[in-house]
Amino acid sequence: MSRIDFFNDPEAPRANSIRVAVSAVVRDDAGRLLLIHRTDNSRHSIPGGGLEIGETPVQAVVREVKEETGIDVVVTGLVGVFSNPDHVIAYDDGEVRQEFSVCFRADPIGGALRPSAESKAVEWVAPDELAARDIHPSIRLRIDRGLEYRAEPYYA
Secondary structure: OOOEEEEOOOOOEEEEOOEEEEEEEEEOOOOOEEEEOOOOOOOOOOOOEEEEOOHHHHHHHHHHHHHHHHEEEEEEEEEEEOOOOOOEEEEEEEEEEOOEEEEEEEEEEEEEEOOOOOEEEEEEEEEEHHHHHOEEEHHHHHHHHHHHHHOOOOOO
């Protein structure tokens, strides 16, 4: 299913749903960031997805990272809660979802890079290479907060 992200756009459609999502800022020993190249909007992103019934947010993010990238992770902290009503995602089935994502910091502990149905490419990227990637501003905010290693989580 394709999607269009609207961010601080007065012409954006009005949200008609909200769903809890999770994402992760994952860095390897060299300090590189785990990125996917999404299939639904062709942008680069950190791995993540929806919380399913019966799982905790931590279980969901571990599952989502593995599904989208092939990498096993352990969650090491909370980056923040990102829920900006001015960021909505319009899907081709008519759903317009308000962003609500809990973003974690995680370390890789195994697995091997591989794309999935949701990621046409997966790679480790140095932070100084991020500017050359097409990354949505809301995802870039999560990345920037995740790279800061603040003591207090970010809330929006």
